[in-house]
Amino acid sequence: MCSTTTGNSDLGLTDKNSACTCSTDAHGHTDTASVASTAPTVDYLVAGMTCSHCVASVTEELEALDGVEAVSVELNAGGTSKVTVSSATPLDADAVRAAIDEAGYSLVTA
Template identity: 55%
Template sequence: MSTTSPTTTRVSVSGMTCGHCVSAVSEELEALAGVEEVTVELNAGGISTVTITSSSELSPSEIGEAVAEAGYLVVANEA
């Protein structure tokens, strides 16, 4: 049994304005396989930074689709 260290992915999301936005995006991302924690630095009306901690690497398309499902847009992916 091998243990891998968690992977942290940061994405910039536009359109989030309130706590409800944060929970909607967090719920969709937490539903992805391997996601352990989602942290959002809300910048109401601007670009918010979402940090995803997961047990394995997530693809940008997986993240983008989950954010889109919540009704928002990923504007930039950062490693």
């Protein structure tokens, strides 16, 4: 999936094209199957992450779980970071906790 950016992003990239065509067919119709995901998405709170290495460690451990399709992290250095996991099927909470523990961080529970 792609996105277009009309200004500078954190990576310093700009898109001067008028539109992204990666999810359109030969007739210009949007392929909604490739744009919208039906995977369950769950947010987790993780304590102890401080940098991009921490993010990479947590992401790697979570992506190793069966069914995980995507992981994204909103880093709150030194605080509680939001980790969003999309998966083909619901994930076992103990498996998620174990993956985060294996990376060296703590799952925050309410």
